[in-house]
Amino acid sequence: MLGKRQDIHQLAEQQWDLLVIGGGITGAGVMLEAARRGLKVLLVEQRDYAWGTSSRSSKMVHGGLRYIAQGDVKLTRHSLLERERLLKELPGLVERATYLFPLRKGVFPGRWPMKAVLWLYDFLAGIRDHRYLSLDEVKSRAPSLNTDGLTGAMSYTDALTDDCRLVMRTLLEGARLGGVACNYMQVASVKRDDTGFSIDLHDQCDDSRGTLRALQVVNATGAWADRLSGSEARVRPLRGSHLFVDPQRLPASDCLTVMHPDDGRPVFVFPWEGVTCVGTTDLDHPQDMDIEASASSQEVDYLLKLINSQFPGRNINREDVFATIAGVRPVIASGKGVDPSKERRDHAVWGDNGVVTVSGGKLTTFRLIALDALLATGLIDAAEHRKGQKSKAAMYEKLEGAPSAVDHFLHAEQDDEAFFSWLLERESVQHLDDLMLRRTRLGLTRPNAGCAVLKARREQIQKALGWTDERWQDELTRYLHIHERFYGVPMQHSHETLKAG
Ligand SMILES: Cc1cc2nc3c(=O)[nH]c(=O)nc-3n(C[C@H](O)[C@H](O)[C@H](O)COP(=O)(O)OP(=O)(O)OC[C@H]3O[C@@H](n4cnc5c(N)ncnc54)[C@H](O)[C@@H]3O)c2cc1C
Structure with missing residues (x-):
């Protein structure tokens, strides 16, 4: 389960078939598809799960009318078929x-x-x-x-959908199938040698450092991808x-x-x-x-x-x-310096010195993107890739003991006590902002950063996470600072020019 976060030494003791870097929807999809195929897979995320772009999308699981208007029938068709699959599999989390x-x-x-x-x-x-x-x-x-x-x-x-919850649901499924995930674990560097990869990690929770080994690495760090790809910059x-x-x-x-x-x-x-x-x-x-x-x-x-x-x-x-x-x-990037809205939105997979990098694309097509990334690592072959693309098998099974909010989040009471218990025990909440901005969206959808909920749930949170009163105050200060600085409503005009394409 995701709840039991392993430390750097426990992770380093094991030999991994695949290390996935990045805990957004792309990384989560790669972890799930790898775990489904019996691979020993570890996913690490430098901050919190879905902290990157995957908590900040327009929440649409869609074909995208703009793509069809641009004549991109293939991307539209793939997206629409994935949309229909997710609608069928996750009613209550993906809704028409x-x-x-x-x-x-x-x-x-x-x-x-x-x-x-x-x-x-x-x-x-x-x-x-x-x-x-x-x-x-x-x-x-x-x-x-x-x-x-x-x-x-x-x-x-x-x-x-709720993009964060889609990431969490995908990670939970990957973990159910034997995958391991660890948030607040940053990859500092990746080196290739004769027998695989050596990866330096920096634990953001206790500041420890360590090195682990994996046979293959997928760099699924989205907008950060150029940092670890080892090749020339491609992301705009x-x-x-x-x-x-x-x-x-x-x-x-x-x-x-x-x-x-x-x-x-x-x-x-x-x-x-x-x-x-x-x-x-x-x-x-x-x-x-x-x-x-x-x-x-x-x-x-x-x-x-x-x-x-x-x-x-x-x-x-x-x-x-x-x-x-x-x-x-x-x-x-097309490299042509075109207007932002005119850049294509499909994904790319490329490799340099063995690290497979996958970036671009959409929330909607994460399953297909994951299969492309796995094919590039050589951990699956072309036949398995084709089979996966066409597969009609269920992606998600029922999660034992999960409250209904996990699968029916769009209609759930997000501050429900049983749901909070699940989140605090099973979804690796490290900070108050994880809980208020990503495990739930109470910090975005309630006035005053959802402080009324925090007041009501303080005892439950402190007890479940073993936080002292002092830690609670630190977490509250941290959360309110993050909310005001990055999720608030800026009053002052900044100096940048808005070029809406
Ligand atoms: C405004 C907006 C609206 C959008 N709307 C839609 C939509 O409606 N529908 C749709 O289908 N798509 C939409 N998209 C696109 C979609 O959100 C993205 O394609 C998708 O979320 C990208 O996921 P990702 O996992 O590749 O990247 P991310 O979610 O960014 O995940 C990458 C992760 O890698 C982590 N990371 C980086 N460096 C390291 C490191 N060294 N070690 C460990 N971890 C690291 C980051 O912290 C990050 O969490 C939208 C995008 C935007 C910006």
């Missing part, structure tokens, strides 16, 4: 949601081009779920939406930010795609875990990758401007925003 694409007079794309795209989109997924909504229907579904030039909307379905880090808005002030019942008044970029406004989520931006992220990404003041202004132009009667301002979140997308 209705998307509305408002149509406005004289604005491209109009009803018929959208209908053609959606027909193909549904066809590739093997479903038929799109239809035209009249102006009256749109007005009743989205009563505050700006009606200037509005003629109706196209309705279709895709899926929403692009930041995207979202706002979590008070649902009383900005209610949403469907996922709306609305266009920004400044640059015509599509932005989503959708209901998620009791709040209204708005995003994303898309801009280069030249900042130090050791510093947690955060939304700039200009990104907040940009998203507020979108909200107030699309929902003019609402007068939404910073006080209505519970929290922000920013993620850095690992995009494989």
Whole structure:
């Protein structure tokens, strides 16, 4: 189980078939697919599981209309088939949601081009779920939406998830099959020799250091991939930010795609875990990758401007925003210096000196990405890779003793006592921010950083984790600092230029 975090010496005593670096969705997928094939696999994450991009996505398990519009039928089809698989396997964690694409007079794309795209989109997924909504229907579904030039909307379905919980569920499954994972364990360096790899680790919990051995290494560090790949830089880090808005002030019942008044970029406004989520931006992220990404003041202004132009009667301002979140997308650079939104989003696998690096791609296609990475290590052959791609076998089995919130998180009471017990015992919570920002989303979806929950659950948390009152105060200070600095609503204008593509 993930709950029993092994120390560096215990890890170093064992000989591993595969070391996976990075505890986001890509690493979790590689660990699961390796463990399923009986390999002795260890995953290490430098901070907390899903601390990187995989807790900061738009939460969509989707084919991506933009990819089909760009003519990328293969990527769209693979994504849609994986979407359908996850919908079937993890109901309650991946759920079908209705998307509305408002149509406005004289604005491209109009009803018929959208209908053609959606027909193909549904066809590739093997479903038929799109239809035209009249102006009256749109007005009743989205009563505050700006009606200037509005003629109706196209309705279709895709899926929403909780990205962190999808990572955790995948890690839990990998652990059930014998995989081992360890958070707050950073890889300092990787060296190849005649019999495999020697990997230097730095434990971020007790500051200890050690070296372990593995036959193969997969570098699944996403936007950090160039640091360990040993080859020339390929990743173009692009930041995207979202706002979590008070649902009383900005209610949403469907996922709306609305266009920004400044640059015509599509932005989503959708209901998620009791709040209204708005995003994303898309801009280069030249900042130090050791510093947690955060939304700039200009990104907040940009998203507020979108909200107030699309929902003019609402007068939404910073006080209505519970929290922000920013993620850095690992995009494989075309090298052509194109606009961020024009870069392709598919993944790449490359190797140098034996380290297999996998980066780019999407949350949705993590299973296929994992198979590609395993093929590149040579731990599976082409026949096994093909078999895996086509496999209809279940990915996830029932987890013994898990409360229903683990598999039905999207409808769960996140502060439920039994769920907290599970998280504290079984999901390697090391800090309060792990619990409030990633195991649950209480810190993002409740006002005041979810402090009311912390007050109510303090005794349970301290008892389960053996924290003294002093440790509790330290953890609280740390959590509130992180929340304010990286998940808060910046008031001051920063000096960077927002280039939304
Ligand atoms: C704004 C935004 C919106 C998005 N929306 C969607 C969406 O709706 N649907 C979708 O399918 N995809 C979406 N994506 C893409 C998707 O989120 C990413 O492709 C995916 O999360 C990448 O996962 P990953 O595991 O490769 O990287 P990450 O989740 O970043 O994981 C890499 C991990 O490696 C760790 N690491 C780095 N260096 C080391 C080291 N030396 N030792 C140990 N660990 C290390 C990091 O701490 C990090 O946790 C979005 C991305 C962004 C930015």
